[in-house]
Amino acid sequence: MTPPRPTSWTLAGLALPAVIGLPLAAGLAGVVAPAFGVHPGLGATRPTFDVLAGLLTDPSFGRALALSVMSGLGASLLAVAAAFGFCALAAPTRWFARVRPALAAGLALPHASFAVGLAFLVAPSGFIARAVSPELTGWREPPDFLLVGDPWAVSLLAALALKETLFLILMITAALGQFPAESLLRTARSLGYRPLRGWLMAVAPQAYRRVRLPVYAVIASSLGSVDLALVLGPSSPPPLAPLLLRWFTDFDPLLQQRAAAGALVLLAATLLAILAWRLGERGIAAFARVRLLDGDRGGGALDRAVGAGAGGIVGLSLAVSTGALIVLALWSVAAAWPWPEALPRGWTLAQWGAAWPTILRLAGDTLLVAALSTAVALALAIAALEARPPRPDAAIDAVVLTPLLLPQAGFLFGVQVMWSALRWDGAIAAVVCTHLLFVGPYVYLALRDPFHALDPRLARSARSLGKSRLVTLLQVKLPLLLRPLLTATAIGLTVSVTLYLPTIIAGAGRVTTLATETIALSAGGDRRLLGVVAITLAALPFAALRLALGLGAWAARRRRGLAA
């Protein structure tokens, strides 16, 4: 038997960095060049500052940028504080493990469904106002103020914070498995520290180091939020990312160029925000060393406030997610539902019947894109992890994970320029490849640590039994990693189903999914159809998650030694 040549594994391992790095590089080039007025195809090869100057004089630009930075950084701060506060409150207790499934379910709710459901709940004409009107409010018709889409993007900030808090809690929970968090907490407590203070001082700093990447990803995605911003953000002007989308899809080439320049500014603003955050981390660490090491064992007013605030935000996040689902479901089966009645006058499946063919087509395309991008991501991530040396390879990590640290609107316009140059725009394949930029990193992250935690002696003993590297991978390693593989699959499908901007850009209006349709419908007035589409969108990730958990539990019952 001849072992495979090492070069074939090395090449296979480079496939994932290639399918992510090349479009990313093309995307950045496709943003930078037009931002400086360079269009080789049009014969414009001399860089100028005219486009950037035009951007700076645009009346919407300054405010749009300010809105993005404020809502993005504000939401990130709130989410990080709430996530760590909640873990400090809950991790020392036995119910921490029990709330995890609820948190995971809340996280799986796609942004588009969350945003639309939240709007249905809290808009002046929404469910909460209905429930208390006219008895408590005296309102006979929906009041005329902006609770959603307020000009300062406060509702957008709040929605982003609620959504990202759940994500960060799950990332922190995963990080807690990587060091002796429980023993450290026990040690702090045996030195007299109350659980919350002990966790924040002895465990949180070490957990934070391990979730820095997800925290920076939260900053980037909040600053560049498009789907939540379109539904819940202000519209004149909107934050920068949705404004860029508006310009990019305009027929005026001047505005399309301006979108490129704006994308460059959005990239720079995000990198600056992350840099500022990094400095803030140092400041907080220095402050903590000087001021917090004062022997105070906690339990005071500050600790109670931290616990109550964080617990409140997480509770609100779960309540809003649940409420959003319920109100979407109500609208999807509502007959007449005039304001201010709390519940519909009757129930009907008419909108489901009418929308059924559309729903099937949308769900079919959504699942096709999700299945293809997840399958490719799984195969390439496994190849990348199998090919590389046992130690983490920083260069591959850097390339694969970069898309998570950039705002999507910062480079996707450039990616689309490449697809249209290749005459691929609007093809399913282009959408799948664009989804890979985000599905790939998440699948890779989900597999990386379990893959390296696998005892290397298992593979070695298989090899010494005469099995080839490929056979060892397929028959020993992957079956042992069944549960992480199922989790990675569920994560990949969820990420793909949820993606809005990559779909709308690469799909060029010809590929529509449940996510793009939900956002498109949210601008119109048909709440029943919107309810039908948004609830279907929400159902897909739940199904993927349930299936992964169920299959994983079934496998674990048959073989108790499988990796968790």
Place this chain on the structure above:
Amino acid sequence: MTTAATGLMLSNVKIAVDGLRLLDGFSCAIAPGETLTLMGPSGVGKSSLLAYVAGALPETFVAEGVVSLDGRRIDHLPIEARRVGVLYQDDLLFAHMSVGENLAFATPAGLSRVERQARVRRALDLAELSGFERRDPATLSGGQKARVALMRALLAEPKALLLDEPFSKLDPELRARTRAFTFAQIAERSIPTLLVTHDPADAPGAILPFP
């Protein structure tokens, strides 16, 4: 408890896990400054007994029995209210803090900064680690880490100390020195101590074969 005795008293402690009875009515009394050594094979419940006294028994265990410290019953108190220090095989120093910060973390509240730093410095001097305040714990040798962990536990002014095979990861020569240092510190402070070990040489006083 009827006795107002000082020291650590355990009476009629029972521990079971998964229907398996580990301990069935264990009792002992340890006077201040005295060390009782429990010795026996693995899996007979020595560490579970220490965890019960410390307040850190996992919830899968079922346990009962009175633990009192200086006449005060502590078995219903949370870990942080017991004033019982614990040392394990692993030093469990906080990796994000310097050696000095690890020690300062344990000092009581209400001290001035000058006094806090003085106590940290004194502890380091005692441990023959003068000038180690700013060192990263990861750069210390096994014996140095063990001494810092002990001093950290003592700076919190515990009223009893539990040692769960704290010397077992050290090589023989270091082991003897660390052991001598540990028991000298304990004797000086008159703290009742419960030690669990495999090695009879670890025991400074009475050995109780266990179970």
